[in-house]
Amino acid sequence: MKLFRKIYYIALAAVFILMFSLTVADVTGGKGRGDFNTDEAVGYLMELAGSQTAHSLYNSSDRAAVVTKLTDKLQSFGFKAADGAGTDGKRPYSSASDTTIKFAASAGVKVPTFFVQGMSYSLDQYYKDLGTGHSTDTDEDDEKISVDTTVFPLTLNNVYAAFPGKAASPKTVVIMAHYDSVPMGPGASDDMSSVSAMLAVINSMMTQKASYENNILFVFTDGEEFGLYGAKMAKGFTGIDGAMQNVGFVANFESRGTAGTSIMFETNANNYEVIKQYAKISNSIYSNSIANFVYSVMPNYTDFSVFKTEDTSVPGVNFANMGEGENYHSQNDNIANATDAGGRAFISQHGDIMGRIVKHFGDLDLSTLSKEGNAVFFNYLNLMVIYYPTIVAVIMGAVILGLLIGIIGFNIKKKAFCFKKMGLGVAAQLIALVGTVGLMFGAYYIFGLIAALFNKIDIHNIAAIKFSSPGLVIGMLALGAVFSAALHTLFKKIFNIKAGDIVNGSILVLCVAAAAVSFILPAASFLLAWLAVLEAVVWLVTVIIKDKFKERRGYSIERLFLPFIPVILCIPMTLSVIMLAGDALGAYLYPVISAVAVLSLGVITPYFSYLKPLMDKVYAKLPPMRFRTVAGGDGEAAQKHDAKDANRSAKYKAKGKNVKGKPHKADKSAESEVKYVYTEVPRKYTNRGGLGILTFVICVFLLFFSLIGGNQAIATAGSYGANSGMFADDALVFVIDKQANENYWMVSDLHAYQSMKYELDGYKYNKDLKSYKKPAEKNFFESYVPAFTKDNIIKNKYQVVPAAAALASNTIVTRYTLTIDNSGKALSSIDLTSGISNTMRLKVADTDKIVLRLTGAMTIVFNTPGDTVYRGAVTYTEEIAGLYNRAFEISVENTLDYGIENSKNEWKAVKDIGVNSKDSTKTLRFKLAVKYITTFTCG
Secondary structure (H helix, E strand, O other), X not given: OHHHHHHHHHHHHHXXXXXXXXXXXXXXXXXXXXXXXXXXXXXXXXXXXXXXXXXXXXXXXXXXXXXXXXXXXXXXXXXXEOEOOOOOOEEEOOOOOHHHOEOOEEOOEEOOEEEEEEEEEOHHHHHHHHOOOOOOOOOOOOOOOOOOOOOOOEEEEEEEEEEOXXXXXXXXXXXXXXXXXXXXXXXXXXXXXXHHHHHHHHXXXXXXXXXXXXXXXXXXXXXXXXXXXXXXXXXOOOHHHHHHHHEEEEEEEOOOOOEEEEEEEEEOOOOHHHHHHHOOOOOOOEEEHHHHHHHHOOOOOOHHHHHOOOOOOOOEEEEEEEEOHHHOOOOOOOHHHHOOHHHHHHHHHHHHHHHHHHHHHOOOOHHHHHOOOOEEEEEEOOOEEEEEEHHHHHHHHHHHHHHHHHHHHHHHHHOOOOHHHHHHHHHHHHHHHHHHHHHHHHHXXXXXXXXXXXXXXXXXXXXXXXXXXXXXXXXXXHHHHHHHHHHHHHHHXXXXXXXXXXXXXXXXXXXXXXXXXXXHOHHHOHHHHHHHHHHHHHHHHHHHHHHHHHHHHOOOHHHHOOOHHHHHHHHHHHHHHHHHHHHHHOHHHHHHHHHHHHHHHOOOHHHHHHHHHHHHHHHHHOOOEEEEEEEOOOHHHHHHHHHHHHHHHHHHHHOOOOOOOOEEEOOOOOOOOOEEEEEEEEXXXXXXXXXXXXXXXHHHHHHHHHHOOOOHHHHOOOOOOOOOOOOOOXXXXXXXXXXXXXEEEEEOOHHHHHHHHHHOOOOEEEXXXXXXXXXXXXXXXXXXXXXXXXXOOOOOEEEEOOHHHHOOOOOOEEEEEXXXXXXXXXXXXXXXXXXXXXXXXXXXXXXXEEEEEEOOOEEEEEEOOOOOOOOOEEEEEEEEEOOOOXXXXXXXXXXXXXXXXXXXXXXXXXXHHHOOOOOOXXXXXXXXXXXXXXXXXXX
């Protein structure tokens, strides 16, 4: 029987390690399945983005060059230009005539067709053609209106590659990705990797002469990083026989890093039928309904968001990766990282699922996907997608409560456990839960301080470290488990209870939490519900057969550690969510995430003390620890020497020295002739010491992953992409604050400051600005003039002309914000007019503070009731940045040359005042912004 238990214990441990390893591998990366040609996709990526520089795909001319490469590639595949599009397959977008764009035909049969949809429009044209109205910013209660217009007038080019459907009135399956990038990075992964995978899938379809009942439309969108403008333009496109107006399914592909597994993180509302079909084709792509729920409440958007509005939610799925997220939106989102082993694995998964979607949904009746009802769903390793209606989650919550009632009923009859001691076990688990989370917060700040000491983060940003990695998450879990085990051991002594009592209490806490989540938030219920059901079943079985088992087997059923089994089976559900949450949310939320681990491991950690007999046997086989002491002599001198030599012995031991016993002379005291001899006394190993050693090893592990690694410091804190040798996003800001009557330099990107501080002089942290600030000794922008002037022709009419014109004729970006005081409810609406374009009206009757983010010359009319005049305050904040110009690079060692006409003197002053070279040979790169703040009282 002992042999059976040994084999059983070894099997439990082996399966635990196996499930843990498979889950980590599943979440952190892997290769796609099927016949997707990764090498081909990587080749396309090299062609499209290999030569692009950090700012290229934010520049309209460079994006146009990519469009040319895309269309050339499609033509080489055999695509024909759309009928009505002209000989080159291109023409400017026109909402009046886009319906004339048709599928190309050969011998009267529709053939694969490509088309470039171009648009150049102003702010007013954007609202008129797309009908989206102004966006609403609800991040703060007092900011209700936010118009993001920093990129207008805007030129966009969407590229369409369409396969005609065989049905008489086909619906359309849309595969979508964007090819533009942020200004800080080349965008090789975000999102050119997806674009390249799309090309490989398209070529495969052309080679195989694939055809389906539904139209298959590949859309390469522009302007995603600007504000989803390309997707909005695509949604309103009525060309290619109206394919975009009859969309039945959308799959969007994104990237939030340069490696890692592809994750299906978002679906449409009423997603049950979509998940039902998706589950048939996906097992290697990670997905779950918690990610879908969490993303739905986050203020983040992708092109998929355009198709997920409340009134026109199109069935679909959204994919992205999160591995090596420190490279996201940085100069490290480059071709090298996008094509290494991790980048290739990500491309492989994206391309594989694209092909599966085309084959499955291409012949599916897409009208069935719009049925009402949502699903709870999750991956179980690479084996399957488990899904069920949300009502089943609610039923599972009821089942959990029913099992608890059954356990209580049977225990009254069987008396398998003591209710009082179970209650103490509940208290122990709750205290351990709170205590472990608290201890994890302490550990977070300790390691954060160490990271700050090693210059990995800015000390002022220690409360919001965003970096994460699998190593850090695993270390956090191990440390949390050790904390929890130590607290459980302590509580067993304090409350005089056994491990089984704490396990029972832990299961009760888990079941109550799982039932509550099942009722309140069904989408997240699977994280705890399955584990709770299985643990409750184990508990019920244990209560029923406990006595008979001991009679027949001769030992307690607890010796089988049955609660371990549900934990092992549910590792793919719980661990995957914990690891992805760490990646998505960052290290500063590790302590909160650890609560899930404590809930799950509460049925294991109380049993850690059961390892004592095993560890005692291990300790017995180890060479004993020996500490030297003193023998011989007596009296006060002997006692002093005993203490002194014990200290000395400990110091030798700490230094690793092995000083063998030998005579030692006493000090020159009354007993100076007395001799003392060192002797060695063996000490036993203890579990307490073993726990300490284990904790030390885990801390070293965490320290390694906190401080060692390729580019992790880039994203440890602050904005992505800020370090030496990279452009820091608006890192250096010159502020002209007429309101406060001061001028100063400011570095807001705290991590950028870590990279720049050795080249800067005189900067001190300002807690109000949450930035490093340096007073400016002089204002070299003397030509600045108030840019907000009243037009007396019409009441309440004002003309806004950005003052950037006083700087340079070719300043790349000018944006300004008007903060309008409407606390007296004097305004009913505001009219905005750009040039001679149509006027856009904003209703502001119930808004206390109105925030308008605008660009370019703008006429503003404040509409008030009757003949009253608006006399409120308007704060004007203008930002002028060289953000999007590749020439903006201040080099300490090179000649200052920005290529900005008529402004070299001003920009040289930027260097002279804002930067102190300190005789460094290092090149310092940053993006400069100038901020101008003033307040006018209108009327």
